[in-house]
């Protein structure tokens with residue numbers, strides 16, 4: 001009689017593959033924490049997906065998951081890899097070699113992607129570690145789950161063996177998770193970033209004009225957004241923590257005198273400080289991607305005086321240090337006297353890592369994706385024929401001024417408030433045009449003019465309030481703003497793609 005080779009049962013086989021995949025991800029993340037956090041295999045794959053995702057998919061993800069899209073995406077990539085690991089574990093029961101080749105492939109893909117995405121050679125190392133550890137774990141676990149004999153009659157021995165398998169799998173899983181967690185802790189503590197800059201911010205030659213009393217309406221959204229609450233939008237899955245010692249900003253292209261500035265060079269230049277409201281093109285009607293900060297930076301006029309533009313420049317094409325992000329800023333708003341700047345400070349502090357430390361661009365009146373490059377490393381003055389920006393390649397608008405918008409912040413949608421002393425409040429913005437009027441309509445009644453808080457300046461949002469009048473019950477409220485050019489927001493809703501959302505914010509609320 002022929003003896004068939006001992007084949008592990010299905011469940012342990014699947015689990016061994018899952019644990020091996022987890023070991024690969026965890027060790028890769030640990031190695032990346034030590035070498036280069038953005039080279040973590042799971043992050044490299046997730047970043048590639050961000051870049052490759054067709055625009056409608058990305059839009060859907062941002063819309064449905066909001067700012068949680070990053071953890072969700074990384075979680076999904078991890079889940080898929082674990083499922084593949086399980087499948088390979090199962091495959092290894094009958095075909096161990098192809099299964100092992102599969103494990104190697106799981107590491108080759110992020111390694112290759114890291115290379116394609118023009119990361120330095122060391123970015124390969126975490127993927128290599130992941131392959132070796134994953135393969136090692138796969139082989140060890142396969143041995144562990146291998147039954148000693150096809151059909152062992154020794155019940156007691158079988159029970160002990162099962163315990164060993166269970167312990168091995170659980171132990172491997174715990175180790176792998178600990179490696180991933182350790183990698184994250186190390187990545188978060190690496191030197192560099194705003195907290196390690198060790199420089200005092202220079203005093204501005206032109207401080208921010210004092211905000212008039214009354215820009216802040218009572219009980220409304222804070223006029224100045226705290227750093228913590230300031231919206232964040234970017235394609236970077238990790239927060240870059242740049243070391244200023246090796247950092248520099250090059251300004252070149254169609255200029256007479258290209259320059260390269262160190263962090264200290266930049267800080268030594270004349271600075272302005274301005275209050276500016278900043279907005280993302282991906283902000284839905286009523287959405288949260290609009291914030292106001294006090295920015296300290298070098299005005300573009302100073303930069304342009306130094307480099308001297310050649311004729312024919314159409315755009316400033318900026319490059320950042322996070323995964324291949326680039327941005328087209330039309331030359332007009334950089335030269336028409338508005339407070340376009342290279343910012344190094346925010347709300348009196350060194351620019352935070354999440355908002356682009358050591359330096360970022362900021363142009364009042366333009367959406368962030370055409371003006372706000374964070375983790376800036378180069379600005380090239382050029383033409384649109386010569387260079388195409390990250391989002392233009394993905395069919396978004398190339399030149400995108402901020403659209404006039406208004407939002408109801410109080411009461412909250414679907415909340416219940418006492419009706420007798422309820423005051424509706426919110427904000428309206430049309431940066432670099434200004435807000436002339438805000439109107440509110442309750443329950444399809446007449447449009448009523450809201451009271452506008454004091455105007456803080458052309459580049460700032462404006463707060464509004466309106467005392468509620470009406471019976472207790474369920475109500476709708478709608479808001480629309482008119483900018484200082486006399487144009488009223490259209491009620492025709494549009495999606496955020498390709499140049500920003502249009503339409504009136506509307507909420508339902510209850511009074512009693």
Ligand SMILES: Nc1nc2c(c(=O)[nH]1)N[C@H]1C(S)=C(S)[C@@H](COP(=O)(O)O)O[C@H]1N2
Pocket residue numbers: 230231232233234235236278279280281320321322325354355356367368369372373374375
């Ligand atoms: N390097 C880099 N800069 C970037 C982005 C990015 O993905 N990478 N996103 C832009 C977009 S779309 C917006 S709206 C603003 C947001 O700036 P904030 O996160 O400081 O609010 O940054 C801009 N600058």
Ligand SMILES: [Mo]
Pocket residue numbers: 233279280281282367368369
């Ligand atoms: Mo944006």
